[in-house]
Amino acid sequence: MTAAAAEKRRSALRDHKRKAILAAARRVCDAGGPEALTIRAVAAQAGYAAGAVYSYFGGIDELAIALTAEELGHLARRMREAAERASGPAEALAAAAREALKATAGNAPHVRLAGRLMSAENLPVDLDRAVTGRVISVLETLGGPLRAATGLEGEAAHREILSLAALLIGLRVLDASGRLGALGFTAESLLAHRLAALPEA
Amino acid sequence: MTAAAAEKRRSALRDHKRKAILAAARRVCDAGGPEALTIRAVAAQAGYAAGAVYSYFGGIDELAIALTAEELGHLARRMREAAERASGPAEALAAAAREALKATAGNAPHVRLAGRLMSAENLPVDLDRAVTGRVISVLETLGGPLRAATGLEGEAAHREILSLAALLIGLRVLDASGRLGALGFTAESLLAHRLAALPEA
Structure with missing residues (x-):
């Protein structure tokens, strides 16, 4: 050899x-x-x-975040595939966003694990890049169809993409905590309402 | 005695x-x-x-969630006080929402701890009621001014209140994870943009 x-x-x-x-x-x-x-x-x-x-x-934080990076990769793939099966940009955006909710439903352990990113300090550069790359992949599964559906570009598009991602995170947390169903709402219905009210360029 | x-x-x-x-x-x-x-x-x-x-x-889950209930109570009080210092309903809504971001900034341990609500099962009835009560208090600090500012009522108001709460949760998570600053955004600026686009009755 x-x-x-x-x-x-x-x-x-x-x-x-x-x-x-x-x-x-x-x-x-x-x-x-x-x-x-x-x-x-x-x-x-x-x-x-x-x-x-x-x-x-290097330690359990690093291992936990490497696992979250892997999960984010799976999530981006599922969202991208859902978008690709849809027939137009607005449908692709809705499909990717709905898939984000669906893929994380009943997966509280990994959703909670991802919260560790909030306390992550001094990550190895490679791992930090891997997380950033996966987060961008997830955001882009929303961003491509959102730009196509709304005509928004640049900062205006970024703002809507990040706000939509934030909404999806919060809906997942509220829903999994049993705080939507009690009030007669579902994460999906609140998402649909938001998507229907997206600004256009 | x-x-x-x-x-x-x-x-x-x-x-x-x-x-x-x-x-x-x-x-x-x-x-x-x-x-x-x-x-x-x-x-x-x-x-x-x-x-x-x-x-x-009864166990560490119960203790963790009792601590989160206490934190939610503090959060509701801070949000309510911020709203009360504002001069009109739109300002009160913005003040309460901004206070939610401010009060949780730099408090990743307790924000993450609250995630435990996503896996909470078989909570004692008293504790479950305490959590529900605190969540409703937090939502109402947004709900009162939102109804007054927009004229929305009933289901339409609930929908906007829950969507705003979900946005705040997601913004806190994304921001604390360092995923907004890298893209040139702040949680506060995304919130302000959303508040400016609230529907009216």
Whole structure:
């Protein structure tokens, strides 16, 4: 084996192990919520020593946020696919936004885990970039159809995209907390009302 | 001491101890985030045995949500006071909404802790009612001025109040996660834009 081939193999092995740790972390979070996510619990679930986990993630915050980055990637893909199945820009925007609610419904552990981004400090540069990239992917699944549907551009478009994303986050939180149903509303109906009132250029 | 006086004294003591436990829980959450909140950590902080804490709260979920209920009460008071200082209904609505952002800025531990409401099941009836009451108080600090400013009533008013609350939650999350500043926006500017576009009756 040449040095280059050996290096490639080491890199593939590291990648495989990192993914196995993230998969274990997902199972821990699914089963016990974000509070159950500790390096020790993830290592036990993955069948590694805790020290092995630390060689991939600097700590539990970093691991939690890497898992959220992965979840955001899945979310962006689902939203993009939903938009692509729709027949026009307004329908694509509505489909992507509805899919954001649908994909996160009944997934409180990962929604709550994502809240960890609010306390994330001193993330490794690679991970911070990965999160930013995934967030932009999610926003763009809304942004493309929103620009096409409304004719908005530049700052005006950004403002509506971010406001819509904020609304989706808040609707998910209120809905999952049982605070919409009690008042006779659904996240979907409030979303539909907002989409119907989007400004146009 | 009569039986009634003894009972009153026991009840006051229980109330005092419950408050001391919640104050200890607040310090634990402030210092270490919601992940640090365990019955053991709160008991140690309060200077009680873990068993004593369990005689007030059925478990850590219940304790966490009692703390969130208290925080929601503080938030409603701050929002109401901000609205009362304003000079007209539109200004009162803006003041209450801005205060919601301001009061939660830099308070990521408690904002994240509130996320626990998304996984809360089988809460004691009293606690569930307390949370519902506090949520309604917060919504009403927006609702009163919103109705007065827009002339909306009934379902149409509820819809705007809930949508505004959802927007505020999402803006707080996006902002605290560093995802607004990077794009040149502030939560306050997005809120102002939304308030300027509220429908009227």
